Every structure is written in structure tokens, then in C-alpha cells.
Amino acid sequence: MRRLIPLVVLFVVVGRLAAAPPERTHDIVPADYATVNTINEIALSPDGKQVAYALATWDKKSDRRASELWVVSTDGKGKPTQLTSDRANDRHLKWAGDGKSIYVVSNRGKEAKAQVWRVPLDGKPEAVTNVKAGIINFDYAPKTDTVYFTTDATATDKDDFSALREKFGKIEYGHGTRTVSELFSVKKPGSEPEKVLADNRYIREFAVTEDGKRIAMVSAIDDTVVKSEGESRVDVWAAGKITTPPTDVYRAKASSPYAWLEGLAWNPDGTRYAFCAIHDAYPTEIIIGEEKDGKWATTRMNRNQVAAPSVREQQFHVRGYGSPLQWLDNESFSYLHEFGGYNTARTYALKDEATHAPDAEFRERHVVYAAHFQPGPHARIELVGDASGFPVLKFRSKETGEIVTLVDPNPHTADWKLPSIEHVTWKAPDGASVGGPLELPFGYKKGDKPLPLVVAIHGGPTTSSCNDQRFDAHNGRLYFAAKGYAVLCPNYRGSTGYGDKFLTDLIGNENDVDVKDIVAGIQHLIKEGIADPERIAVMGWSNGGYLTNCLITLKNPPVKIKAASSGAGILDTVAEWGFNDEPAYPIVFKKGLPWEQPDLYKKTSPTYGIGNVTTPTLIHVGGNDDRCPPGHSRMLYRALKEYKKVPVELNVYPGQPHGLGTLSFRTAKMEWDLAWFEKYLKK
Template sequence: MRSAVVLLLLAVPAFAQEPTRTHAVTVDDYFTLAGVAQIAVSPDGKQVAYTEARWDKADDLRKSDLWVLDQVRQASSGRRLTFDRANDRNPKWGDDGKVLYFLGNRKREGEKKPPYDGSTQVWRINPAGGDPAAVTRVEGGVTGFDVAAGGAYLFYSVDKTHHDEDDFAKLRAKTKADYGHGVRKVSEVYRLNVRKWRSEKVVDDTRYVREFSASADGRRLGMITAFDDTVVKSEGESRVDVWTEGGKVVTPPTEAYRAKASTPNAWLGDVEWSPDGKRFAFCLIFDGHPAEVVVGTESSAGWEVALLERAGWEVVGYGRALGTPIQWLGTDELLVQTEKAGRVGVRPVSLAKTVRHALPANLPDNVLACAPVDDDASTVVTIGGGLSMPVVTKHGPKGPPVQLLDPNWQAADWKLPTVKHVTWKAADGTEVGGVLELPPDYKAGTKLPLVVGIHGGPTTSTKDAVEFDPHNGRLYFAVNGYAVLFPNYRGSTGYGDKFVRDLIGNENNVEVNDIIAGVQHLVKEGIADGDRVGVMGWSNGGYLTNCLITRKDLPFKLRAASSGAGIVDSVAEWGFNDEPAYPKVFKKGHPWEAADEYKKTSPTYALGNVTTPTLIHVGGNDVRCPPGHSRMLYRALKEYLKVPTELIEYPGEPHGLTKMSHRKAKMEWDLAWFEKYLKNAK
């Protein structure tokens, strides 16, 4: 997967009165937005805990604090519980609803020991008020935690270094260096009785535990484990292991999601237990294939593991919004997050073939997170997305939805772009969809300079909702007078299984043609000026930007480009990035097995065609799309082709930009570059 983190702006429901919008949105407005996520309903259904992330110039970062809504049954204001910017996250209720557990990183001046040395620890707080108290004080911090719904047990994981025994183990120990193998990170899992405050180590299998989930009674763990903590081991060799109290860790059959799967290179995630602890479910997320849900069922013969049958609907995979895409509704029914044509929804799916839970009928267009309040799911709390800004809403079986929270009230007067899903025909007749943003004051019949913003992944999609995304141009170009098309090209999710799989063996071909056809469609419709077209994207969107600028004889004038963390050479991608299964899946083999495919998909060999002024962005510590690709592109354009270009390498940044100053620079550079070379092109 080549993608980047997006701050989602969620919708005011249809029942809210549209405010008068007079404020022209600026780059600085982005940093006033609060991101709401990770909602957790209290056991009695009366309160909702959530995290709210905000930007701060002082530390140049966005960090989250813990909040609570006191009255789910009626509109109320959020009440802030933590204030020290410790990036508090993953709230979970104790069984009595009188305590909240969460992860945080607290740092006190001069402290060198946990819990105030900045390491990740488990904390607890009384939702009525008070200061957070440390639950764990682990050297180096914890890597994850969960609370058994029964309330007596809290589990947490820690990392340790393991030295494998082989012929060279002593030599590795003698020589201080970084080794390719032989020394690896593995995990231990502890169970803490929060009533007696005694802990015990329950898992120590010299495997890395990437995530885990506790059964309601605290007597079982479902764990996603791998040989070590590297992506290459998790994307094709990870598995689900089950620990049971009084017994050993066992591995239920893996054939359904490895040997018999569409590809064995799936990413496993979001393991969840049924209330009775007799079933577990988790997600399979693929590159190049639709996501799946896997269910394990305990029987007298052991565990039976199978894919959940999908009847024409798609599970949200890489393109998930917030929270988990699966939740149990009783012992044999799941609430699954689904996707269709840029819209995210939820649906109950029964293992017994008869759905018993009926969700409220008035859910928003995009359900980015959903938490049932009642056992029958007739009342739910959602974070809902659409064509305006964020709210948390309660939906019941009767009456209109009740808005519980609007954390971005300051955006009520922002002049937002119009957003709509559009479709067009590709050259081969396939219908392709995407999202079109137009300026707030756009007048029909006006031809505008067009920016094509390409999503990463590619096994994800651009959503039909208002988003403010510095990585691929959402919102900040449209409010500055551009038409912006976000194509969900072949390989994107939400348009059927075949549409997703069509990209395998067809990179730098079918999806590029889909994008070209989308531009031609908007030119034909009189929306886009075919003489003023620009392209931008991040990750796989950066790769496709590189593909487009190397294309000869485009049917429009490509005046400007912004390539963000883009791949240039497919063999280098296989060799240097942290997930080699990605190119293996799409190229149908390793470089020595599919040499022609690797060459065909590499913009490297067509760099001599580039004439488009190209701005290049990349994180200095990006291991997904390493900066060598961006440096290669820059060298070709600057030193040899003499094409206008700039390389901006953001120091210390990973695959997505995390610092406030860097996100601001990215947007300002994009706007200035496209102003010069696209909007004002003659």
C-alpha cells in the first residue's frame, strides 16, 4: 500500500440549517481544525469518550487529548479530561463506567524513568474529573493494550530483543552493528488484574504481537503475530494466534487467508472477539484485491476458519476512515464498514443468514465511525461524513438524528467547494468514477484551470465528502479558483471486485488511461480548460504523477506537476521500500521473474519525455517510498533535461508529513507553483 494519512472533515447532517458562508478558506485555516476519532460508548450507554486532535505551533505537531460527552440521549457539549498534550488515545471503558483507560506519552522536565519520561504507558482517569494515573510503568513503554469487557483484566504488550541461535550468533554478539537478521524484535503480553493489582506474563512465544484483542471474560486473547516487527514479515507471513487461560498459544488454520486467498500477501488487522468468546473475526487487507473479513469459530474439533461471504458489497480496507471496520453484534452477527462509489456505510451481516439487528434508517451519507449504544443497535453514535464539517451524531429508531458535538464550529462560515461524485467512460468502455471539487462561487459554463489530485494506495479511493488534505490537494486548490478532479482509477475500491483487480499486470497503463479519459470528460463538459491542466499526488499518487509527466502526446496541455513521495523505478521500489509484496503482486513476480513488467511500469526509462515544470516533495525518513526516487527525478529534470523543478526533502519525516510547519510549506509551495506554471499559463 502506498498511501498517506488524511484529516477527514465530517458532515453536518441534513437536518442542520446551512449557515451563511462568508469566509474565504486559507492554508492557515487547516491548522484550526480538530480531528475527532476513536469514539467509545460507556457500558450503560450514557456517555461517549472520544479523542480530539489539535495542532500547536509550540511543538509543531498535532496531538490528541481525551474528551467525554456526558449525555448521549440529548445534545451536550464535550468535556475535556486531559490537557497536557500527551497524545492520549485508544480510550476504553472499565466495566462499571467509572474509569477510562487509554494510552498516553507524558513527559516531565528532568524525568528519566517511566511513567513521565515520554514513553507510551497505559493511564486511567475518572470521567467525572481528576488527574490521569499511570497504570503501567514499563521501561521503554508498552506497545498496545486492551481491557476485557468484564472489567477485571487489562492486557498490555511490551517489546524485547531476541537473539536467534545459529552458527554466527556469537560473532553478532561480539561485533556491534546493525544486522539483517539474527537479532529481532519480539513481544511479551501481560495480564493485569485491575481489582487486585497483580500482573502475570501470559504470552512469550518469541514472536512479535502486532495487535491483540481480549475476550469479554479476559480468559482469551486473539493476537496478530509475526516473526518480527518488519512489514515484509507481516504482509505475507503473519497469522492469528489464540491464547487461552490455562493453556498454550495455538494457531487456528491459516489456509483460508493465506494458501487459499486471492494472494497470500494480505495484511491482517482488527481482530475482535464475539461476546461469548467462541468466535473471532479480523480483516484481510490486500494490495490489488478487495478486502475480506475472516471468522474463526470454535468447535469440538478445534477452530474452523473461513471467509465471511460477501453478497455484492465491499469491505473498507486501506481506505477506512476511523476506528475498526468490524464489530460484533451478539454472538453471530457483525457490523461491517462497507464502501461504494466513494461512500462509506455500515451494514449488519449475519453468520446465521438471518439479520436480526436493524440499524437506524437516518444514518449520514458517509459513516466514518459507528458505535452502538443499545444491545440491539437500534441506537448508534456516528461520526458522519458528507459535504460540510465534523459532527458526532446520535441516531435512534424514532425521530430525527441528534447532533451531540460540533468540534469545528469555527468553520461554520467557511466558503467550501462544491463536491460531487462524477463518472466517465474509459477508452475501453469501462465506467470510471471520481470526485469533482469546484470553487464555492463557480458559475456553470466557466472553463477553469484543472488540477488532477491522485490518491495513494492504490487499493483505496477518494471519498465523496469534504476533506482538507495537504498531501493530494483536497479543498485548498478548489477554494483558490481551480476545478479539481480526484479520479478513482482502475485498482480503486468501491466499484466492484473486478475493477480492483484490473490493475494487476496493468500499472502505468490502464489507470493512467482512466485518468486521461477523466480529464477529457471535464474538458468536453466545459468545466476544464484543456490548455491548463496540472497533476499532483502523494505516494501512489506521486507515482502516477510521474507516469503522466513522462507520457508523450497527451490530449491536453500538462502545465504543472507536484510529485509527492513518488516511485520512479520499480526495481528500486522492490529493493528499497519496506513492503516488497506490493510490486510482487502488481508485477506478478519478482524482478528476475517479470523483468519486462518492472521496466514497463518504471517512469525511469521515459524521463527524457518530461517537459512539465515539476515540484517534488518527499520525507527524509520515508521507508515506504524512499527519497532516492525523488532525488532521481530531480537529477534528471534539473541537471540534464533543464526542466523547471524544485526538490523539497522534509527532514525526519516518514511517509506522511507529520509536522505543522511541513504541511503548511507543502500547501504553500503547491499553490505558488501552480499559480506560476498553471493558472497563469499562456
């Protein structure tokens, strides 16, 4: 998948009653991006009376965003309490079994390596691990108060050339040594860890049962993406023995054998686990492992059985990357369900093999980023966004039925002139219904004069743009609408949340149906009088950058594209297979390897349409991007500057991976985008 300030004094909205919102007078500019705070993770205490959350803020001096640990009571009466303030990037929150402390991974101390820390509610953080190179992953068994963690190790494979590799050790070899994992347990801060297993495999993720007797692991032969996406599996460790439950349901018999595996979660008794098998080009599946008569079996969740279905619900997909699976009891679990640019937390019950909808208050026109439940006290929290503002933390007690907004991490945005957001639909040339969010400037009314249009194209493509407020430096959200542009975020063919056929139609049809869907959306807004046909621009990052490249290389395009911003975009799909870190992506979409499908690789490569380009193009890419390597961007730049003589700029961000990580680089990208489009979209 092609995907991707000093500590702010934070005031929060607590409880259900708040003052009338202030008049919206603030004009949003790229510099405001630094003030937007993000709740990254949430966790309910065992008694359901408190919520721990990781609040991420930007720091201009260090040029980075880091999260710190906070707690707030769920009764809606108290103010949040900050437990850490040293910008150690607290994450992976796990409440201790007694509810008196929280375990996190942090980068604090002199070495600032990732370690597990225990943060008491009434004291200072204590280091639980002290690994020189830092830990990689961790989990916690509450019934035994035991922390489990993994570290990296190296395995050497012996063959006829092992001695030669060892003799000339300064050469970088393609293979011969592998990064693998070792897994340890530790009872309390300062105690000596015990090695649990070292299987000469790389553990990408693991989950421990509440009693610590079983461990489920997503493992592969090494740490490379190529092995993870096609050969990783879920193993189960118990009593010193590793068992591999059947893999065919998510490999050999799956819609595609190249699934990413993530989201491992055990039921309370440790008899069942679940995880997501996330596919490029196909719907995400939830896989359930269950022990029966001493043997493990694996089955697939029934995605098509929805209790009390509606038209919208019949088009649902499991949200792929980052869907937080959690067992509510031994027979049911929650996950995130996506439909038409929205998503909600749903419950799947094994007894009737059906998905059940939550209460309507949590369902309609919301985008749920995270959810956490405590079945005992019947409590639920959700991090929820919508078109009215940035995400807030909400709590619902099943006993009282009350919904309380516990934390608004961005109260300072109450006077911002936020764009209006609506989900619009149009027809593709083949009759398919296509949709996506449309951002319009604050105060814009139907019948006002047409606006310059920015088409902001999401990555993936097996994902979607959501109908919520988000300040997105990579994909053009918010900052263009604030400048007076209409912004269309098309969920083109291959996007999730619109049904299986809509998703799989893209296989074998890249640089075709997706491009036609986007062009049809532009034409729809022109016809509606919203978009000025003389001022159309396109932009995107990752797969959005690829589609930007596809659009500007069209021969005789039905709409005139006056400016483009191509972010980390693929130009040649053979090179994508050869250089990118995830070669399964082109194999799936092109239905084979380059020598098996040469015509399809050529058809999907914008390279061969570069002669058609007349659009002034701004190019962005991270200097260390393995997902969409900078060679693609450099090739596009060379072609436009040296041969086509088309206005072009190439911005390579030193040291940056697939997504820009620093505040200064994200701000620079936004300002460059605005300046570029202002120049070339002027009347």
C-alpha cells in the same frame, strides 16, 4: 500499499436545533488548516448514555497534533466535558466495565512514554502501567476489570556466525536478532503486572475476550513489514496454551497470500473472532474464526450476499485499512462498507450469511469514518462526513429512532467558502465506467468560464477518494478549490468501491489503464467546459505521486500537463521491490519477482520515459520515508535538473516518514503547491 495551535477553545453544536448558518464569507487559505479539529476515535459507554471521544487539535508552538479525551451525553441535552487537557495524545479508548472511567494509551508525564492510563469521569488520570520503554498495544477485559498490554523484547537466533556478530557488536547486521513481544496483565493502577506469554514472536495486534480467558493475536516472527504482510497469522491463547487456527483461508487459498491482518474483535461469549485480511490489488476480506467441538475453524465472510440489494450495493467492498469490526451479538458484527466514494456501517449476520443495510438516514451520500454500537441499550454512534461540511458525531437510539448531532468539532467553519463536491463519471478508452469526486470553487455555476484543473490522485491504489469535505495537505483537497481551481479526484482502475473487476483490472496493467482512466477524466472535464485545456496540473502522494510520475513521462500525451507536484512517488519499480519496506506490493501487481517479470517491471517504471518530460515538476518527500524512499525522488530530480533542464524543485522534509507529521511541513507543502501551480498555470 503506497499509503499514509494552542488548544483551541472549542464550542460544539449540541442537539438537533441550531441557529441558522451564517453567510459564507471566509476565504480559505493554507493557514486555516491549523484550526481544523479531528475526532480520531469514539466509544459508547456500556449503558449507551455517554460517548467518549478523542479530539485532536494542532498546536503551533509544538508543531504537532495531539488528541485529548472528552465525553458527551447521548441525550443531546448536555455540553461536552473535557477530561484531559495536557496534550498527552489520548487514544485507544476503552470504557471500564462499570462505566465510571475510561482506559486510554497516553504519552503523559516526565518520560512521555506510551502507558495505559485510567481516566475517571470525575477525577485525575492514573497510570496503570509504568514500563520504562513504554507499552506497544493494549486491550481490556471488562468482566474482570483487567488491562492487558505488550512490550518489545529482543530475541537472538543462534547460528554459525552468532559469536562473530556478538564480537563486533557495533556493526548493523541484516539478521540475527529480532524484535519480539511480551504480553502482560495488570489489575489496577500501581499493582505489579503479571507476564501472560512470551512466545518469541512479535504481536502486531491483539484482542482479549470480555472475561479475559482468551486472547487472539496477529503475530509474526518479527516486527518487519515484509514478515507482517506475508507471514503473519492469527493465534489464540487460552489457559496458557497457544493454538494457531487454520490460515489457508487468508494465506494459501486467498486471492493473494500477502494480506495485512488487522481489526481483531471477539463476540461477547468469546467463541468467535473476526478480523480483516487486507490485500493490495484485491478486495479486503473479513475472516471469521470459530471454535467447534474443541477445534478452531476459519471461514471467509460472504461478500456477495446482500439483503435487499440495489445496483449500488452490488458494487460494495469492505473498507480496508481501519475498518472497525465490532460484534453486535454472538451471531453478527458490523463493519464499514464502501461504494462509489461513500461508505456506511453495515451488519453481517452469520445465520443467513448476508450483509444488512442500516437505516436510510445513515446510508445515503455519507462517509462514515467510525461507528460504535451498544447492543444492550440499542444505541449507535457514528462519525459522519459528507459534502456539506467536516465530520460530525451523530447518535441514534433504536428505541426512539431519533438521530442527534452530538458534537460538531469545527463550528468555526460555518462561514467558510467550502467547495461544492459531486461524484462525476466518465468512460475510459476500453469502455469502463470511471468516477471520482469533483471539487468546484464556492459559487461556481455551470456555464461559468473554464477553470484551471488540478488532478489530485489518491494513494494506495487499493483505496479511494471520498465524496466529502476534507482538508488534505498531502493530496490537494480543499486548498486548491478555495483558490479557484477545479479539482478532480479520480478513482482510477484499482480503486475500491466500484466492483471486483474494476479493482483487479490493474494487476499487470500499472502505468497503463490507470493512466488512461485519469487522462479520460481530464478530457471529460474539458469537453464539459469545466477545465481549461491550457491549464492542467497533476499531483498526488504515494501511489498518487507514482501516477504523477507516470503522467509526466508519457510520450505524446493527449492532454498537455503544464505543472506537476510529485509527492513521495515511486520512479523505478525494481528499486521499489528492493528498497521499500513492503516488497509484496510490486510482487502482486507485477505478478512476480523482478527476474521473473523483467519486462513488466520495466513497463511500469516511469524511469524509462523521463526523456519525454517537459512538465515543470515540484517534488516532495520525507527524509525518513521507508514506504517510498527518497532515492526515487532524488533520481527524478537529478534527471530533470541535470539532464532534461526542466524546471524542478526538490523538497526533502527532514526526519519525516511516509506522511508529513508536523504542522509547519504540511503548511509548507500546501504553500509550495499553490505557488508552483500559480506560476506555471498562469495564462
